[in-house]
Amino acid sequence: MAEENGNNGGAGEPRPSNFIRDIILRDLETGKHGGRVHTRFPPEPNGYLHIGHAKSICLNFGLAREFGGKCNLRFDDTNPCKEEVEYVESIQTDVRWLGFEWDGLYYASDYFEQLCEWAKLLIRTGKAYVCDLSADEVRQYRGTLTEPGRESPYRNRSVEENLDLFERMRSGEFPDGSRTLRAKIDMASPNLNLRDPVMYRILHASHHRTGDKWCIYPTYDYAHGQSDSIEGITHSICTLEFEDHRPLYDWFIRELGIHAPQQIEFDRLNLTYTVLSKRRLLRLVETGFVRGWDDPRMPTLSGMRRRGYTPEAIRTFCSRIGVSKTNGIVELGLLEHCLREELNRRAPRVMAVLRPVKLVIDNYPEDQVEQMEAVNNPEDPDAGTRLVPFTRELWIESDDFRETPPKGYYRLYPGNEVRLRYGYIVRCTGCVKDAQGNVVEVHCIYDPQTRGGNTPDGRKVKATIHWVSVPHAFEAEVRLYDNLFVKPDPDDAEPGKDWTSNLNPNSLEVLTGCRMEPSLKGAPPGSRFQFERLGYFCVDPDTAPEKMVFNRTVGLRDTWAKVEKKLNPGQA
Numbered sequence: 294m295a296e297e298n299g300n301n302g303g304a305g306e307p308r309p310s311n312f313i314r315d316i317i318l319r320d321l322e323t324g325k326h327g328g329r330v331h332t333r334f335p336p337e338p339n340g341y342l343h344i345g346h347a348k349s350i351c352l353n354f355g356l357a358r359e360f361g362g363k364c365n366l367r368f369d370d371t372n373p374c375k376e377e378v379e380y381v382e383s384i385q386t387d388v389r390w391l392g393f394e395w396d397g398l399y400y401a402s403d404y405f406e407q408l409c410e411w412a413k414l415l416i417r418t419g420k421a422y423v424c425d426l427s428a429d430e431v432r433q434y435r436g437t438l439t440e441p442g443r444e445s446p447y448r449n450r451s452v453e454e455n456l457d458l459f460e461r462m463r464s465g466e467f468p469d470g471s472r473t474l475r476a477k478i479d480m481a482s483p484n485l486n487l488r489d490p491v492m493y494r495i496l497h498a499s500h501h502r503t504g505d506k507w508c509i510y511p512t513y514d515y516a517h518g519q520s521d522s523i524e525g526i527t528h529s530i531c532t533l534e535f536e537d538h539r540p541l542y543d544w545f546i547r548e549l550g551i552h553a554p555q556q557i558e559f560d561r562l563n564l565t566y567t568v569l570s571k572r573r574l575l576r577l578v579e580t581g582f583v584r585g586w587d588d589p590r591m592p593t594l595s596g597m598r599r600r601g602y603t604p605e606a607i608r609t610f611c612s613r614i615g616v617s618k619t620n621g622i623v624e625l626g627l628l629e630h631c632l633r634e635e636l637n638r639r640a641p642r643v644m645a646v647l648r649p650v651k652l653v654i655d656n657y658p659e660d661q662v663e664q665m666e667a668v669n670n671p672e673d674p675d676a677g678t679r680l681v682p683f684t685r686e687l688w689i690e691s692d693d694f695r696e697t698p699p700k701g702y703y704r705l706y707p708g709n710e711v712r713l714r715y716g717y718i719v720r721c722t723g724c725v726k727d728a729q730g731n732v733v734e735v736h737c738i739y740d741p742q743t744r745g746g747n748t749p750d751g752r753k754v755k756a757t758i759h760w761v762s763v764p765h766a767f768e769a770e771v772r773l774y775d776n777l778f779v780k781p782d783p784d785d786a787e788p789g790k791d792w793t794s795n796l797n798p799n800s801l802e803v804l805t806g807c808r809m810e811p812s813l814k815g816a817p818p819g820s821r822f823q824f825e826r827l828g829y830f831c832v833d834p835d836t837a838p839e840k841m842v843f844n845r846t847v848g849l850r851d852t853w854a855k856v857e858k859k860l861n862p863g864q865a
């Protein structure tokens with residue numbers, strides 16, 4: 294799958310202008326960071342990456358690539374209780390799968406010693422103090438948006454006492470939560486983040502990299518900007534909820550007198566019928582609602598990969614949604630549209646029957662096998678053709694026959710003619726039913742003059758259906774997926790209930806006994822196909838030589854294209 298690592302983000306897309314790009318262009322003009330562009334993608338290794346992270350990855354790595362700069366991957370591992378090596382590894386796999394390679398690989402924990410030195414520097418300059426208030430008390434003292442905070446009774450400890458207490462915090466003398474190190478800023482600031490924010494907390498917990506070396510851990514606010522600074526980051530791009538933290542980010546940098554990266558905020562991605570929060574996705578995994586982080590229903594990159602998404606489709610999506618300064622919700626349909634566009638170009642066509650019923654061609658010679666030439670991909674002339682065996686007994690979709698057709702039904706019913714794709718035109722003569730009245734066989738006769746589906750006399754045949762040869766087809770399992778949530782906004786729950794009440798109980802349907810065209814035999818996990826008339830499918834890693842398993846990636850019907858047409862009636 295070498296083509297998946299192609300590095301030209303948003304292949305062939307015009308690069309839409311965005312305000313962050315404009316800031317960088319301006320900085321390059323004025324020489325603000327010495328003409329350098331250095332970004333970073335800073336995930337916390339507390340879960341698997343999701344499509345929201347892809348937006349940030351494409352932005353950070355994309356800008357660095359565009360301007361000949363650098364982009365680091367940095368693990369923001371300051372919260373030992375929730376972080377695991379499994380996550381660190383999956384994040385690297387997913388970034389690479391998306392088509393990006395980092396310049397430097399770092400961990401905030403690489404900087405624990407330096408951060409601690411800087412904390413002592415701030416204590417010495419009277420800008421930080423050890424506070425004995427409990428977490429609850431700190432909250433009470435903080436005040437509200439309309440009320441100023443109150444100063445901690447420990448705020449005016451001497452430098453010597455602070456240095457001594459901080460050392461003892463570090464050496465493990467005090468229990469969890471008994472003390473914190475706080476920045477001494479302004480308890481009356483209208484920005485709550487500046488009311489003596491906590492820099493260090495005591496946490497006797499093992500860290501996935503530093504083990505038991507530390508029992509004090511820096512907060513996000515204290516660690517993040519300084520980590521950026523150490524790495525020489527020029528543009529520190531993050532989501533909008535950190536806008537109010539920017540004055541604090543700048544305060545630490547200024548007080549320490551170190552390299553000043555510029556924090557720039559953009560809108561988080563929200564998608565309809567989806568939740569994008571590692572905490573919530575973890576809950577789906579832990580409660581067993583999904584089979585794991587890579588369940589094909591999950592909006593994680595590993596789930597989407599297993600579902601059959603291509604990295605190109607995700608990059609195209611991220612480039613189309615752009616970035617802005619206001620949070621909104623993007624239609625899931627747009628993501629699926631980008632995927633279909635790509636698979637339509639790439640995926641070979643095959644025939645598979647998901648809910649089979651037998652079609653018997655009564656006037657077709659019993660032992661005859663014809664090899665019908667089928668087009669592999671009408672969108673790609675280089676994809677060529679293949680031969681598909683045709684025999685007297687075929688599997689067809691049970692839905693392609695009705696004993697009594699509803700109005701407007703043009704497929705098989707007694708007396709009606711249909712075209713068998715790449716085969717012949719057949720006329721339905723009736724069906725055989727079992728004792729319960731289920732149709733077990735449909736019967737028809739074929740017209741030998743119509744090989745390849747031609748009608749020499751020009752008679753009208755409205756429907757074309759797909760099929761596979763009974764003696765040649767093999768059985769497989771096919772997993773159909775629907776949205777994880779039944780509502781566009783999963784948080785739109787009944788009073789007293791939460792987002793989990795909107796989970797879609799029918800998001801997974803497993804079909805067994807599906808019948809597949811023989812050419813599909815042995816296709817490796819990850820390979821993608823269009824099953825004619827049904828949608829795009831890929832081979833699941835659960836597949837085994839004796840039992841192949843396919844996932845439906847996405848159906849053929851593109852509701853987004855319709856929406857778009859309505860919005861822009863002039864365009865094709």
Ligand code: ATP
Binds near residue numbers: 344571
């Ligand atoms: P989550 O709530 O899913 O844990 P997070 O923001 O806490 O998200 P981080 O691991 O801290 O996750 O995120 C790494 C980077 O990805 C950050 O810069 C963050 O802003 C960005 N990011 C996370 N979620 C989204 C999203 N939905 N849209 C855009 N960027 C996102």
Ligand code: MG
Binds near residue numbers: 337
């Ligand atoms: Mg987080």
